[in-house]
Amino acid sequence: MPRAGLNQATVVAAAAALADEIGYSAVTMGLVAERLGVRTPSLYKHIGSLAELGHGIATLAMTEAADAIRDAVSGLSGRDALDAMCRAYRDYVLKHPGRYSATTGEPATGPDDPLALAGERAIGAISAVLRGYRIPAGEMDHALRTVRSLLHGFATLQAANGFQWDADAEESFTWLIDFAHRGLTSTSPGSRS
Amino acid sequence: MPRAGLNQATVVAAAAALADEIGYSAVTMGLVAERLGVRTPSLYKHIGSLAELGHGIATLAMTEAADAIRDAVSGLSGRDALDAMCRAYRDYVLKHPGRYSATTGEPATGPDDPLALAGERAIGAISAVLRGYRIPAGEMDHALRTVRSLLHGFATLQAANGFQWDADAEESFTWLIDFAHRGLTSTSPGSRS
DNA sequence: CAAGTTTGGCTAACGCTATTAGCTTTAAGC
DNA sequence: GCTTAAAGCTAATAGCGTTAGCCAAACTTG
Numbered sequence A, B: 001m002p003r004a005g006l007n008q009a010t011v012v013a014a015a016a017a018l019a020d021e022i023g024y025s026a027v028t029m030g031l032v033a034e035r036l037g038v039r040t041p042s043l044y045k046h047i048g049s050l051a052e053l054g055h056g057i058a059t060l061a062m063t064e065a066a067d068a069i070r071d072a073v074s075g076l077s078g079r080d081a082l083d084a085m086c087r088a089y090r091d092y093v094l095k096h097p098g099r100y101s102a103t104t105g106e107p108a109t110g111p112d113d114p115l116a117l118a119g120e121r122a123i124g125a126i127s128a129v130l131r132g133y134r135i136p137a138g139e140m141d142h143a144l145r146t147v148r149s150l151l152h153g154f155a156t157l158q159a160a161n162g163f164q165w166d167a168d169a170e171e172s173f174t175w176l177i178d179f180a181h182r183g184l185t186s187t188s189p190g191s192r193s
Numbered sequence C: 001c002a003a004g005t006t007t008g009g010c011t012a013a014c015g016c017t018a019t020t021a022g023c024t025t026t027a028a029g030c
Numbered sequence D: 001g002c003t004t005a006a007a008g009c010t011a012a013t014a015g016c017g018t019t020a021g022c023c024a025a026a027c028t029t030g
Helices: A008-022 A029-035 A040-045 A050-073 A078-095 A097-101 A114-130 A137-159 A169-185 B008-022 B029-035 B040-045 B050-073 B078-095 B097-101 B114-130 B137-159 B169-185
Strands: none
Touching: A008 A029, A008 A050, A008 A097, A029 A040, A029 A050, A050 A078, A050 A097, A050 A114, A078 A097, A078 A114, A078 A137, A078 A169, A097 A137, A114 A137, A137 A169, A137 B137, A137 B169, A169 B137, A169 B169, B008 B029, B008 B050, B008 B097, B029 B040, B029 B050, B050 B078, B050 B097, B050 B114, B078 B097, B078 B114, B078 B137, B078 B169, B097 B137, B114 B137, B137 B169
16 A cells, blocks of 8 residues: 555645535545545544644634735735735635634634634734724724624625625625724724714 | 423523533534433434524524614614624623524525524614614615624624633723724715725 | 324434554655 | 654444334324
């Protein structure tokens, strides 16, 4: 039996690709092994368990998403950067729904967890965009969490077809970006109507 | 053997309670049966499959969340209604993280699906709040999707402990509500900074 | 109230999944 | 070239969802 030349990265990559095709919850050790031309137990020479594989997929997705944002906003600032960031994030999730859904509900085990580092990268990319807005120093964390919530929510709802997105999802997303821009510009807390 | 007096509703309720305690993905037919004092195969007299049980939990959660919002905003309008809605939604998800996570990635099979009806209830409750803002007629759907994305994103991220919510999540949430209020008030699309 | 029928529980069994144990062969190091 | 660790394999176990078929409990109907 010639060797397949696998390692942790190739197994995770194959599982991530499979997740995008058939859905994250449908990924099994057997299917991943089949795709790699190998028997199921052989995978355990490279990854500890199915849960660990899921953790790896989540880390990969978070890293890729952060890089996509970073690339998209490079050279831009202000509203242009916000627009590019939102679209890059959304496009990534729509392109890789399976691996992205691995990130929902996957807790980082500690500060040295690669998933935590990938999360930091994403935070940093969003933070760079938000720095173009006049946000008070103490409110930056709140703005970060809010924008991340908005993007994450839209992406997961659209990926899961949460509503009947009757074809004008693009228009809705443009409106969402306008909404975020308005929310970020006039930063005056406690402004009751 | 005396009968347990089960039906579809009691089984779904037990499973939902279990999901809140041990997490949605940890719910098994065996554990639900054990909680109900019954053997596993007996559950199949009331529900068709584990997938159907998940669908039922999702429907229950969506209905309860919609009702929670409806109750919270009754008698309020404008920014007060927005505030009450956001907090009611967030509180519900934090109180019932297990059953809520059943709603993520659960597609409605058709227009007559109870889950679709529950979704309509939720949409209606949010819509009632948004009607207090001067939103152009054609943009109402976009606003609905945007607000729903924001709430869903924050709730799921906090439930999954997506960031290190070092204790000031409450403050972040207040900031998020301000953000949403600003985004909804000055509705002038295409307003580039 | 008695007989029949439906309903809801049970045990037994099957297939699929993740996972472990232990063997064998490959490839790499000295 | 020999040693050795890594990477594949087969075989086996345990736990899951699910189905089949039995049997008693409760409802129906005269």
